[in-house]
Amino acid sequence: MSRLARPAARIAAGSSALARRLGARAAAWCARGRRDDLTGWRAALGVLLRIVLLIFGAYLLARLVRALPAVMWLLSTGWTVAAWRAGRPAADEPAETSVETPPTLDRDAVQTLLLEAMGDAPAVHLRTVLAHLQERGQWEGRKVADLRAALARLDIPHARGVKVAGVPTWGVRRRDLQAPSPTEGQETSTAASTAA
Structure with a gap:
């Protein structure tokens, strides 16, 4: 060299x-x-x-x-x-x-952030959430795909066809956030079966 x-x-x-x-x-x-x-x-x-x-x-x-x-x-x-x-x-x-190393994410904190970015709307686009994070100096240089991967790791439901202001793209719906997560449902059913 x-x-x-x-x-x-x-x-x-x-x-x-x-x-x-x-x-x-x-x-x-x-x-x-x-x-x-x-x-x-x-x-x-x-x-x-x-x-x-x-x-x-x-x-x-x-x-x-x-x-x-x-x-x-x-x-x-x-x-x-x-x-x-x-x-x-x-x-x-x-x-x-x-x-640069991704921080350990807390599911409740991420849900609170999503609801905050959503405001009164029934859904929010992931690009809006990413812009919201970057305005606060977080997730600089990251993309929507990185946010989708983080949400998938936390079992937070997100979908491709979420409409906000008539435009469908990747986003999160309020009703999906308020529903129990799949892991919580499995833990509840396991606890109920062991109690019986």
């Missing part, structure tokens, strides 16, 4: 992590533009407006770089420094590894 291979690998890994983090934040910001008080295409206008703003910002940045090529030096230097920091090996920063 050459002398430059290790720093290059660190910058490449950091660039990948930085791009994922920025993409997740942009997606969460766009998802927060969805209006729950409207239905149909009107509910998605806020999301579309935020996507247009991101595209317009990228266009303006490209025009600025084209007009002033020296700006590219600043941008590339800033990106390289940020990628170097993000690509720090786990041994150098033990606090970072403790953040």
